[in-house]
Amino acid sequence: MNGATPWRAERTLREDMCRIGRLIYERGLVAATDGNLSVRLDDERILCTPSGLCKGSIEPSDLVVVDFDLNLLEGDRPASSEILMHLGAYQSRPDVRAVVHAHPPTAVAFSIAGQSDALAGAHLPEVVYTLGAIPTARYATPGTADVPASLEPYWGRCDAIILDRHGSITVGATLWEAYLKLDKVEHAAQVTFMAALLGTPRPLPAEEVEKLARQGAERGYPTACSPCATDGVCELPAPEDGNGLSQELEEAIVEEVLRAVREMTAEKEEQKAGSTVVEAG
Numbered sequence: 001m002n003g004a005t006p007w008r009a010e011r012t013l014r015e016d017m018c019r020i021g022r023l024i025y026e027r028g029l030v031a032a033t034d035g036n037l038s039v040r041l042d043d044e045r046i047l048c049t050p051s052g053l054c055k056g057s058i059e060p061s062d063l064v065v066v067d068f069d070l071n072l073l074e075g076d077r078p079a080s081s082e083i084l085m086h087l088g089a090y091q092s093r094p095d096v097r098a099v100v101h102a103h104p105p106t107a108v109a110f111s112i113a114g115q116s117d118a119l120a121g122a123h124l125p126e127v128v129y130t131l132g133a134i135p136t137a138r139y140a141t142p143g144t145a146d147v148p149a150s151l152e153p154y155w156g157r158c159d160a161i162i163l164d165r166h167g168s169i170t171v172g173a174t175l176w177e178a179y180l181k182l183d184k185v186e187h188a189a190q191v192t193f194m195a196a197l198l199g200t201p202r203p204l205p206a207e208e209v210e211k212l213a214r215q216g217a218e219r220g221y222p223t224a225c226s227p228c229a230t231d232g233v234c235e236l237p238a239p240e241d242g243n244g245l246s247q248e249l250e251e252a253i254v255e256e257v258l259r260a261v262r263e264m265t266a267e268k269e270e271q272k273a274g275s276t277v278v279e280a281g
């Protein structure tokens with residue numbers, strides 16, 4: 001999109017950003033001055049939260065505007081220390097117009113405990129359908145250029161990624177969309193955590209994952225990220241545009257999803273067999 005954002009539209013974006021900032025703070029998805037949000041105003045300018053302010057109390061006039069060369073165009077404070085992560089998302093995904101970075105506690109706990117695979121697994125149909133999976137990127141020092149580098153392999157087909165030991169990044173066409181994906185990530189983590197307390201979480205059957213993957217791909221959701229989640233990095237070629245999947249690619253993706261689920265199921269069976277032997281002995 002070219003040209004300046006009309007003032008009325010920019011004012012709405014500023015108000016939305018503050019409202020979502022309050023929500024993520026009040027819901028415990030960030031603490032203190034953590035987290036940051038941004039939205040594209042046009043091809044050159046990004047509206048984002050400033051560094052060092054609590055998202056629970058930011059005002060529209062606190063927000064800053066930067067360009068892709070990190071020049072501060074508007075505002076009295078420096079841009080968020082994680083602005084490079086946001087720029088990386090926009091540069092990798094032209095369809096992305098908004099980014100939310102938070103520290104959802106349950107989701108981050110999975111990465112600290114080395115249980116990222118459990119979070120990435122295909123347990124919840126709506127997560128498979130809309131997010132594909134919730135992969136975890138390797139650890140990178142917060143605030144450095146290594147953070148966007150660690151996320152780069154996932155952008156081809158993921159809208160929600162966990163940053164190892166750190167937080168999450170969710171993207172969307174709007175700020176609300178990016179926020180709702182964060183909401184889904186933490187909720188999925190809470191359900192998976194409770195399921196693990198009650199027993200061994202059971203992945204969805206492969207045929208159901210296939211059905212959901214097809215439905216999600218038809219609707220333009222990034223259903224394809226399950227392979228990224230289970231293999232670390234998806235080896236499939238990136239789709240030509242952010243959401244459009246060719247028939248060929250879609251089939252390859254579904255095949256990868258199925259293979260990953262089969263492997264997970266086989267592993268679980270092996271573990272079960274192993275524990276039976278130990279118990280029997």
Ligand SMILES: [Zn+2]
Binds near residue numbers: 082101103142166167
């Ligand atoms: Zn952070």
